[in-house]
Amino acid sequence: MKTQDDHLKELFGLPAFAFPLPGETTRLPEPDTVAWRIGHERWTSSELWGDAFGRFCAEVDLTRVRALIIGIWDDVEDTDPSEVVEALLAVRDRLPALRSVFLGDITDKECKLSRISQTDVTPLLAGFPALEEFGVRAGEGTSVGETLRLRFPALRHDSLRRLVVESSGLPVDVVRGVGASELPALEHLELWLGRSDDGADCTAADLEPVLSGARLPRLRHLALRNCEIQDEVAAAVASAPVVGQLKVLDLSMGTLSDEGAAALLGGRPLTHLKKLDLHHHFLSEPFQQRIRRALEPAGVEVDLGQDCVLDINGPRLPDTHDDLCESDICVGPVSH
Template sequence: MTISTHVTEFAGRPVVVFEPNVALPPDPGTVAWKLTGEYDTSTKDFNQLVEEFLDAVEPGAVQALIIGQWGSAYDAEAPVELLVGLAPRLTGLRALFLGEMTFEECEISWIKQTDVTPLLAAYPELETLRVRGSDGLAFNPTRHPALRELAFESGGLPATVVRGVAESDLPALTHLELWLGTDEYFGDAGVADLAPILAGTRLPELGYLGLRDAEIADQVAAALAGAPVVARLHTLDLSLGILSDEGAAALLAGQPLTHLRRLDLHHHFVSAELAARLVEELPGVEVDLSDAEEADEDGDRYVAVAE
């Protein structure tokens, strides 16, 4: 599976793609604005599109912003420097999605990212940051008192990024989503890199933990079986990965999960027997075991999103 459709809602707002000289919604704060070019859009042309957008709307009223194609995203890195420079004008920005593209525009593993940490320093009131792609991605330990949702979508998330998140001070964070991916696409993180998150000594408000699209799903499940953070969660999301009976058995043998509202395991390699046990032994929990997969003839299992 690849990412083949665009989001139609972001940060609780419908998405509107900005087009010059097209009628705009009366209140720019009620929609999530998307700025996107074509695969061959130049940096100059994308910057011009951004300026036209800021001339057309009241910049301080923009609350949610999506950056799609900034041009040749497989060649030119994400426009973080541009966005940092716009912070004095985008004073109302609360939600940012950087790299919202389908595979037809740019494969997720090709999206050129960069150090996104400066975005949090530039926007101290930002509540949501979602980033797609991990080629060149960096995230350094930081403190941000307002951030509530942080998500990194990738076919492989570098261990340095995972450690940067794990070592950050994010006291308001309620939603953390890490697509760990595979080592073929920069995903070299291991369970040890997640240790500060799993220990539950950080992220006091965390309710949703998504360790998704993971080639190491079974190892992650085994670590979660005794992880203190789980007791605080309402949602545990291990979807899109290669979870097998080994990981499912670890979850069943570990600490109680009956306090969860939702356990999301969709796109998995769990047998029907273990799947039935998960549902039976977690009454009252919404257990998503849809999209059951089977290993290929060589016994290989694949995450849902890689290239």
């Protein structure tokens, strides 16, 4: 199961490199050889994000920068990254080679996923039409009574190949916005749907525009992860037209049970896949074996790691359930 214990190690195939603290004498790498991380680990520096970015713009040849990782911006629980978006857009003419951005590379120790404030991120996509990868980590913050949630109104972007939205509770408007967007080059789509306790309010029906594949002709990797309604999602995926064009289907980190897996196996054929990722699930051992027998002889890689515990009362969390719950990953029906 994935958690945010560590910062990103790479982006766009480039190793991550944290832009140094003020006064550090670290030798800077060539601008196009790393993914630059702007935003210091929480509690290691009092420098504001805007000041750090200003130093970065002054010391690094922006014309050669290919990937940016945005970490902590000031107080991420009650301040959204509007300043970050505006700062990047202000220098977009100086970033002609920028192809990848990840907004919110923040660990659980710095801020729980469910509490990371967010904003409308589509101006970044509109402002960088050559962007090929975009990722965002989003929860819900508050400021003077205002809710600071992720927004993603529908847009068209002709270059984007990879879109990742990590959340412990994804708003339905975001799901619908992504589904209504025209993304003809998109190959990899990853949505962490989350749980209702953290604001998730979409249904499987809201995924229909994505599952139809009509606006996503090049989609090959679909991940609908970290979901408390994973059986309903699996049933919708089972009959979805988009399945036929996929190489990787990922329904991991959620509450998938035998019911959802049965729907998958009874739906459109999956033997053309390169990989089916179901790790962290609530499948019985007999059903795990049934999935393996159905797919592995056809050459499909099946990931069934990190299974949870089942008993006569249904899904039951493992002994480490408190630790799992704190990570904001959807581990099953939890009493808080």
